[in-house]
Amino acid sequence: MIRYTGSKVGAVINFSELTSGISDLLQDSFSNFSIYITTDDGEIKINENVQRKAASLAKVPILLEAFRQIEKNNLQANQTVSIEDNMKVGGSGVITNLTGVKSLPYINLLELMIIVSDNTAANVVLDSVGIESVNQLSETLNCNNTVLQRRFMDAEASLHGNENWTSAADMITFLKMIGETNLLISAECRTSIFRILYQQQFRDKLAFYLPETSDVHIFHKSGELSGTEHEAAIFKFQGKQLYAVVLSEGWENNGDGKKIIAKLGKLLITYIQSN
Secondary structure: OOOEEOOEEOOOOOHHHHHHHHHHHHHHHHHHEEEEEEEOOEEEEEOOOOOEEOHHHHHHHHHHHHHHHHHOOOOOOOOEEEOOHHHOOOOOOOHHHOOOOOEEEHHHHHHHHHHOOOHHHHHHHHHHHOHHHHHHHHHHOOOOOOEOOOOOOOHHHHHOOOOOEEOHHHHHHHHHHHHOOOOOOOHHHHHHHHHHHHOOOOOOOOOOOOOOOOOOEEEEEEEEEOOEEEEEEEEEEOOEEEEEEEEEEOOOOHHHHHHHHHHHHHHHHHHHHHO
């Protein structure tokens, strides 16, 4: 039985029990989910190549491309970027509500884009790096289900069928670009990305059951639309690391999706502490 015990979540479970626990948790809602979890013991895949609306998970490849361009000196992290009133959009974030803010350093836009999922920041960054460059990065990584077709909160583009798409398998590839040594992103940039992801303010899904005193660390980005709940995360504990992506759609009440993802996160926290 999994139980909450303060600084440690749950008892002890192995990979087989993790797999069966996730199966039991999903029950009749398998079609709602795309899941890809990779651990030292094996992988769990459910509808991992199904293309779904990316929601704010689209900000992950944007973040990667932004740091790539910083590394190439195409962008300067400390360069101040103008933010005009007509650039501000609604939805997640704080820039729209900040009085008198007319500009921000580029690095702060990247931080806001992830930490509070700021849509205005994301659009400014996307305009700077170029949507074509983000899509080219996806192609380079063979993330063929990830395509960005519009800016955030662009209702007109959405009505015309332009959407941002991804899959659980593609998101795992993006996470591994952050979590593992590679030729596209330097160790220094990867460290900066980890720092930003660790400061994530939305903790109502995979991190919901994680106690503040836990030695498990989660580096993550969530996304949601009406009927859609997603999260992509890297879990670290005592030198161990696992990757988890959960995409879900078809919820009449988004809270139902959040509850299941939170319980799945509890299983993952217990599992990584068990090994």
